[in-house]
Amino acid sequence: MNLSTKLLILMIMAAMSANPIIGQDFDDFIAVDSGLIALMNAKTIDGTGDQSKLGQTILIEGDKIIAVGPGSDITVPDRAVKIDLSGHTIIPGLIGLHNHSFYTGGRGRSAQLSFSGSRLYLGSGVTTIRTTGARAPYEELNLKDQIESGQAIGPTMYTTGPYITGEQGSQTMARLSDAGQARRLVDYWSNEGVSWFKAYTWISREELGAVIDEAHKNGKKVTAHLCSVGYREAVALGIDNLEHGLFANSEYAPSKTPDQCPPGFSGAYGDLDINSEAVQSTFKDMVDNGVSMTSTLVVYEISVAGRPPIHERVYDILAPEIASEVREIAVARRAGQGSIDPRVFAKAMQYERAFVEAGGLLAAGVDPTGYGAAPPGFGDQRNYELLLEAGFSHPEVVQIMSANGAKVLGILDEVGTIQPGKTADLVVLEGDLEEIGNLHTTKFVFKQGVGWDSHKLIESVRGIVGIR
Template sequence: MRVTDVLACCLLLAAPLAAQRPNLNTASRAFVAVDAPVVALTHARLVDGTGTPAKDDQTILITGDKITAVGKTASVTIPADARTIDLTGRTVIPGLVGLHDHMYYSSPVSGSMKIMPFSYPKLFLANGVTTIRTTGSVDPYQEMNIKALIASGQAVGPEIVVTGPYLQGTPNGAVAMHPLASAEEARRLVRYWAEEGVPWFKAYTTISRDQLGAAIDEAHKHGVKVTAHLCSVTYREAVALGIDHLEHGLFASTDYSSGKQPDRCPSSGTDTVFAMLDVNSPEVRRTIDEMVKHHVGLTSTLAVYELSSPSRVPVDQRVLDALYPDVSKYVSDYYTKGRTADDSLWRRAMKKGMEFERAFVQAGGLLGAGADPCCISAIAGYADQRNYELLVEAGFAPEQAVQIMTANGAKVLGFGDRLGTITPGKQADLVVVRGDPTRTPSDIRNVETVYRQGIGYDSGKLVAAAKGMVGIK
């Protein structure tokens, strides 16, 4: 069989199987901890993703791939044939929805934007991320194939929402991205990949207004959407062009850079601009108001921008263990040098970014979250968990931070009626955490079991399978 025939088969598999409980092969089944027709999770502390306060002594009943009952343990009728699991001392949250979760990793040791088809799906799932949007792809066909393998049970991982190739202008410093030469070329690229089944595109830093406007218009004609990591185009310009979503919170906005030229990134750095920004100023409020008015959502990626202030990045041994040894040494050196780094300006900028996200939500904006697991210590799953800790540090209530990372992400993707909250009728995507992340945010790291479509996966086994692989495969 030709390679093109294999590819066609994989793509055909992706759509019909995505919403069905996978029929796991032997290799995938080795990671399963719980698989029964009916499962009762009893005596758990529950954060249900709606933003309401956590509840104690709750029981969640799972039948097949659906949540069929939720309530006080004494009030839920548990069928006699159910597998009952006592979760005393555990907290259950919805599966995380990573809105900016690439499938690639970069390092000076292993290479730039190298796709991680083996390690990343396992690490996302192991750490509670049950749905991802890749939000900038260097190989959409490979991502489609991975999505199909997971959906058919031939591999384990999250549900994958594939994005098209980066919509990048000139100059272009990334070999993995094709620089657009015109608005018509932007249309042609969007048209081709939309017809291939890609539901989202991501515009990048040097795209022009004409190219971005053409891409948005063409995407909407095909019923698909566009998000962006901007620089040459401002947030307000993108909103006026009809963009659907924006990435990186405050940190990709050039609306406040003095002397910015049209269709050009500012010539000077933005760290000072962000550090000195008055988030309550009329100019910033105008940006937020226009985004909210036009229903443009925003993705928080605090974990990856924290890397610019290394003195505040916590050492995570789990990350070092997951990395290929030579890459692990590189990141270990980053941690060591970071302890004495002079990064006070970026520390201030981080606080402004947090303040901007709070203001956006307070104004009625839809905030989701993603890890951007691109590099250094920001890798799949672990960076998503760090996002939760940073959202709580930013001033969001723990339950609200969970909502941002679950229900809000599902709503952005159009999946809100299917997943994102622990509600009867929703897909059984759940995370069992030892401890209580509403009281101790770092407990979000203590993942024991992750349920996706009603099947419970052993976090420890998934982590062990990916050990030493990030940066290589």
């Protein structure tokens, strides 16, 4: 082998081993980046729950919002970059509370989406995520560091440790044998830097109590996708958040026994009385103890019989080999094969609305799992439509998907609403959101004062979502 051939081989090996994220120039994806920006003449829905406002100007300096109000009330300095957003709507950046860094789809496929998933989240308007269960905790922590240091594109991340379950669970989960193991696991991952923990379906009350207690000692919080433990039991143990609403609360199942997960329990919930003492007691316990609920309607809606077809944009963004499998499963589910009863889905929507009416704190997230028709970001956008369908108004849905998520994460002083002093995390949409009724027209996504081009971010991952 001659010298030039050896050098060529070494160069190829170096290129293959290098981190493809580090050193990238992201300027092509940035639409607006200036020290002082004025977003002018826009309609705003500010995340506080208040009604929308017309003719608003938002002044951004650095990474902060410094002024918000009618254009006639805001003095825009001459040096500001002025963007006329007549005919546009601005909402706070979305905060996804069940937004994994991995994806599952098709016939048993799964992948970490550290490249495509993080870009798709941000391009879809999701500026902050909590990962809510990790298959690769170190990859999440490393991705978080890369995003924060400008080496990768993506949302602000609140990472979680590995799924913590009991006697049953997938190969990627921590299967507990006792409460002592739970404490050791929580202590270890707390020291490694995760901010939340997620308990899973087969955890026992004793084990869940140990997870919660150890997490709180370490200044961390706990959420859960439950089954073996009911919601009121979890609240009594001190849990902070509960995932999936009605679909994961087994306490109304007649066959429920302590520390056991009754199979298929939610299938009978179509006849559940939301005004019953049992349901209202759940809500009261959660509200009284400050326990929030995360809505993940989209990951269930994709499997409900008789619903409209999955939007073509979902298949178009996925890797082709995955899209074909996802489409086949979606058609079968809509036709009633392995489907969720529409009455149960309607009841789940009613459950979430009733929880809010009872004073509960409802946030939202996508959960890009199942058979894969709710990919990162796009699934969050679909949640917007489903929460409207559940009976919430546009200002309420914006609040659920922004400010309420910030409250759960304890960062409402920083993000979640369009107010002076907050970090400039914003979503700019073409058109009137209250007339359009969906987030598909997202144009710019401001994260920490930098305006990213939504279309370019999404196009950069088209055809690879699900594999990279």
